[in-house]
Amino acid sequence: MGGLTTAAILSDLGRKVCVLEQHYTAGGFTHSYERAGYEWDVGVHYIGEVGAATRTRKMFDYLSNGQLEWAPMADEYDRFYVGDKVFNAVAGKDEFRNNLIRQFPNETQAIDLYMRLLDRTGDALSAFGMGRGMSKLQRFAMKPWTAWKLRGAFRRITYDVLSDLTDDQDLIATLCGQWGDMGMPPRRSPFMAHAMIARHYLYGGYYPVGGSWRMAETIIPKIQAAGGEVFTYAKVEKILVENGRVAGVEMKDGHRIRCDCIISSAGVDNTFSHLLPEDVAIKSGYRQRLTSVTPSMAHLGVYIGLKGTAEELGLPKTNFWIYPGNNYDKAVDAFMDNPDAPFPVVYISFPSAKDPDYENRHPGTATIEIVAPAPYERFEKWREETWGKRGDDYEALKEALGSRLMETLYDKLPHLRGKVDYYEVSTPLSTNWFGGYQRGELYGLEHSQQRLKQDWLRPKTTIPGLWLTGQDVLTAGVTGAMMAGLITTMSMVGARKMGPLLRRIYA
Ligand SMILES: Cc1cc2nc3c(=O)[nH]c(=O)nc-3n(C[C@H](O)[C@H](O)[C@H](O)COP(=O)(O)OP(=O)(O)OC[C@H]3O[C@@H](n4cnc5c(N)ncnc54)[C@H](O)[C@@H]3O)c2cc1C
Structure with a gap:
């Protein structure tokens, strides 16, 4: 999604883009596959914020030229089986709050404080995202504003923030019932990652009509219309660097494609550990920086x-989240120590x-x-x-x-x-x-506090001609990868050139 979004926007801005995908089909985690007469998606179970004219929905409409349609899930879009108890999340901000109060009648104050924190999340995420796309000078100038937007809870651990609001462990478990959507249980995740997911699904879950492969299918024409193309079975083996700047790629079959601009959406680990020549990865400092992040x-x-x-x-049109008990972190630890222990979470879609x-x-x-x-x-x-x-x-x-x-x-x-x-x-x-994920990681880099602090996880690299996009640049999730595509393009062409296009998308 990160790569296709960047390619589609650049195409719209008049560039001719060649997308190289190692798999037999395009879309990365948004692809679907068929076998034995059935069809499954591999990395899209539900998307939030597409039921109204939100920024997310407008972006999908733009990329797909209005061809991608969305089907709402049930009002109860997520159900949490926590030990022998059952809780759930329902669509709509007020409905979500009132439903929580119905399940936890003594916790009204905590729930309202939580909702207020979620209200602040949109601003915090925008500040985080914009910061990723800004130049060094812009970041310096905007530092006080960004720090203000990302103050307090957003820098803390989810469990600590929620424990300040309530002692009810079942309520905390319910609020964190979607932790699998970003891959970190509450005693490890930064509240910002938690809030990003909670806010994303606050108005319910939606599914792409026709299956998740419709995303790539509806975006690719934009790339082709500008003379670009998406090639599958096209594995990049190496990024070529000459005189300190990118010069093209070498494919698995030895074929070389020369170009002076490469956007990698293969994840930062692949880019800096495997695709970039080792001496360049070390000299530029990226190889060393990889030690400060871990795979999800x-x-x-x-x-x-x-x-x-x-x-x-x-x-049902409801996802099931099945947990052995309300201490999610303890269950993860037990499972990682002994893989025959109960699964710490089982998600059914x-x-x-x-x-x-x-x-x-x-x-x-x-x-x-x-x-x-x-x-x-x-x-x-x-x-x-x-x-x-x-x-x-x-x-x-x-x-x-x-x-x-x-x-x-x-x-x-x-x-x-x-x-x-x-x-x-x-x-x-x-x-x-x-x-292509080296350790089979589900969401690229782990969404730890440490990761969110990494200033180098941004589209512009220090190697001239090399740009990054996708979930590692911003956050995991289809929307995270898509917005990373937008930020990457903006970094490449500059805000002035993007202005008219953004006005068109968000009109
Ligand atoms: C099981 C699962 C469930 C998920 N459920 C949801 C969900 O319900 N909702 C949601 O919003 N998100 C969900 N996600 C997350 C979401 O799918 C991803 O965060 C997002 O799609 C990542 O997009 P991306 O562009 O960053 O990376 P990817 O989709 O991984 O794209 C990277 C592409 O690069 C290609 N590539 C890698 N190396 C090379 C190479 N050397 N040469 C050529 N090509 C290469 C890969 O084949 C891949 O196609 C889920 C993920 C998983 C795994």
Whole structure:
């Protein structure tokens, strides 16, 4: 999304852009895939802020030329199973607040204080995003303003902020029930990352009509209209640097493409550890800077196909988040120490129920997806093997983990036992194979306090001609990557040239 957004905006500004994608299809984590007559998305379960004419929605409309449509999920878009209790989040700011008060009647004051903090989030995120796109001089001039917007809670740990508001651990667990959306439980995450997610979904969740692959499909024409192209099966092996500035790329097959401007959306780890020549990465200081950030957690995916439509099977337009108890951090620690401990979170999504067009593409069928954390180290020994040929012991481990996750599904929806026609399991090695993430990381860099402080995570690099975009530049999420694309373009062409276009997008 970061790469396609940057390419589309640059195309609109008259540039001819060549997009090189190593996978067999475009879109990165927004791609969908088909197998055995079913279709699944890999990194888009729900998007917020697209139900009204928000900045996010206007940006999607612009990129897709109004071709991308959105279907609302149920009002109860997220349900949290916390031990043996059930809580939920419902769409709409007032509805969200009132629903929380219904679930925690003694916590009205805490809930209202929390809502006030969320109100301030929009400004804080804008300050953070704008800061990423500014020049050194602009950042210096704007420092007091940025510091003011990002003051207080935004720099603190989520659990500490929420503990100041309430002692009710179930309320804290409910407020943090979406921690999997940015990959860090509350005793580790900065409140800014928490608030970004909470605010993003405050007015509910939406699903792209026609499946997540519609995002790339509707954006690519903008790139082609300007004479650019998106090439798949096109793996970049090296960024070429000559006389201190970028000179092109070398592809996996040895083919060289010469150019003086490269925008990398392959993540900062890939860019500085693998794509840039080692001496340049070290001399420029980027290789050393990588030690101050860590990859986000890796995950397992289960992709399930069922005979019967979502309606016939009673599948909800609600995501399930299943937790062993209300101390999320303790559960993560226990699992990382012992992968046979209960999964600290199991997320279940029902894409065919969310997509009103699914039935037209795959009549009489339905799909479910499960996501759960997985330590990358457990799979590392098969890293050099080829996808689909990693051997019986790898398949056996996948099957054992898949069965555990399927039991979690049956525990919540027992009527589905016997209805499943097909399922397959992905591991962190799948994320590595298909997305290029070295340690199978789910969201690029971990959203730690440390990461948010890294001033070098910005579009403009110190290597002339090399720019960065995507989730590592701003924040994870489809919208985060898309807005990173906007900020990257703005940094490249300057605010003056972007002005008329922005006025057109946000008219
Ligand atoms: C399981 C899962 C669920 C998610 N659910 C949601 C959700 O519900 N809502 C939401 O908003 N976000 C969700 N996300 C996050 C979201 O999908 C990502 O944050 C976002 O799509 C990242 O976009 P990007 O452009 O930064 O990176 P990517 O989508 O990873 O794009 C990077 C691209 O670079 C390519 N590449 C890498 N190396 C090379 C190379 N050497 N040569 C050529 N190409 C290369 C990759 O193949 C990839 O296509 C989810 C992510 C995952 C993994």
